[in-house]
Amino acid sequence: MVEHVLVAPDKFKGSLTAAEVAARVSAGLGVPTVELPVADGGDGTVDAAVACGFTRVTLEVTGPTGAPVTASYAWLAAASAGPAPVAVVELAEASGLRRLPGDPEPLTATSRGTGELVADAVRRGARRIVLGLGGSASTDGGAGMVQALGARLLDAEGGELGRGGAALRELAKIDISGFIDISGVEFVVASDVDNPLLGAHGAAAVYGPQKGATPDDVVLLDGALGRLAAVATQTHGLLGAVEHDGTPRPMGVAGAPGAGAAGGVGFAALAFLHAEIRPGIEYLLELLGFDDQVQGARLVVTGEGSLDEQSLRGKAPVGVAQAAAKAGVPVVAVCGRRTLSDEELKTAGIEAAYALTDLEPDPARCMAEAGPLLERLAARVAADRLN
The missing domain is CATH 3.40.50.10350 (Glycerate kinase; domain 1)
Known part of the structure; x- marks a missing residue:
């Protein structure tokens, strides 16, 4: 040969x-x-998967500012990639900075479109969903993503929260009674970010400024993400993410390496999708069959x-x-x-x-x-x- x-x-x-x-x-x-062609979970991950034999699935979803955008994910039904069917969802496709029509919206940008891509893949019958995180426009803790999957994020009066991380300051309850059925679906987060959700090394402090957040915005967003972690702990038993003396503590799921990825979408993937976080390029090389090639x-x-x-x-x-x-x-x-x-x-x-x-x-x-x-x-x- x-x-x-x-x-x-x-x-x-x-x-x-x-x-x-x-x-x-x-x-x-x-x-x-x-x-x-390869990728590490950020921009270009879907393109790389399609070039290696996956099929592109395209649909209209909610962009980071709430306006519709056309986005894609990669789909493979062949058993050669492991448990089939497999979907590769790239957050940047629906919720990335490149999807902003103009100026960044650090307080109100949403990850909802990513959740809509995930929901479509689940309904299509995916048994494994690889979620590539990178290039996010939002710092909403994945709130938009889980709302698209059927969770209701409610304020003290029972009203639905608006989009974006700042709205999480008013979060009082999370209702997942209408959450999409993900039983039997394996979720893998492909990301090389090891930041926790909160604090000096968290999603808002480290990545918020790249998305247009001012120093005051960073403080606001970190507190709002802390509120998300606290309510998720109270209502869903996530260990350790509690408030102490009014200050959010980056513990448990909120403190897990990678929880701060993509503006906190890593946290939502861990908390609501029970995802495993894997190094992006390492996992994608495995998925694309590098060892054989x-x-x-x-x-x-x-x-x-x-x-x-x-x-x-x-x-x-x-x-x-x-x-x-x-x-x-x-x-x-x-x-x-x-x-x-x-x-x-x-x-x-x-x-x-x-x-x-x-x-x-x-x-x-x-x-x-x-x-x-x-x-x-x-x-x-x-x-x-x-x-």
Whole structure:
């Protein structure tokens, strides 16, 4: 059998999808390849799953500001991916920053559309739902998501709460008598965020400013999320998330690593969906069949738009390198630019990195001409590594 090169990149954000990167690299290498576009649970996760054989399911759902948006999730009925059918729901598809029509709405943005995607997958018969968290526009603790799944979030007078995290200040009761039947459905959260829900390292404090929250907004949202955790504890027996002297304490489910992911959607997934949180790239490589595809490969080419410090924190290229190392296959990376040293790359399991900026120093041209430049870069990889 002819040895192949496994091409397993993430997207080049702003210029090429992961599938487009893989196709350009394959064209430039000029040798037998297997293309396996990957993602780490954030933007591009559905696209990567579709490129690997899943079917795209598209529907109109509620966007982060309440206006309708068209969003997709990935669907696979084949048993080869594990317990079937399987759905991959990417929060950014329905509730991401890229879905905002204008300015951010840190106090009122909702995760409701993500819940509508999940509900559709449940009704379609999914037995496993992978929830990729990343790029969220909201800090609502997943309140919108669970409302879309049939929970009622009520104030002291029994009225339904409005959308967004700020509304949770008035939460008095959670009624899940109308919650969608999720018995027999396994939920897996694919995320590399390990923040708790509350406090200095929580969803509001760490990620709220990225979504337009002012310092005062952060204080308000953290208190509102604390209220959600407290009421959920009182009404649903979630251990530890209690108020002490009027101050929310990040304990129990609220304090679990990953509860603060996607503005607190991680908390809702743990508390209401009984989800398991798994490292994003590690789990998605497993789901997409990386271990099978790397067998017999002579080289793995991975990559992403920017190889930098963030890449070392569980991003796709490092996850690919770690998985390839188990099979004893060397790894190189392609990227738009890189700030990591050769030593940092080698420590991460990447033998070398090839950047578009090596060919074209103008970043704007790198973005605009990423495809042709990537083919030229891949030819360099072939010359250096495959002769």
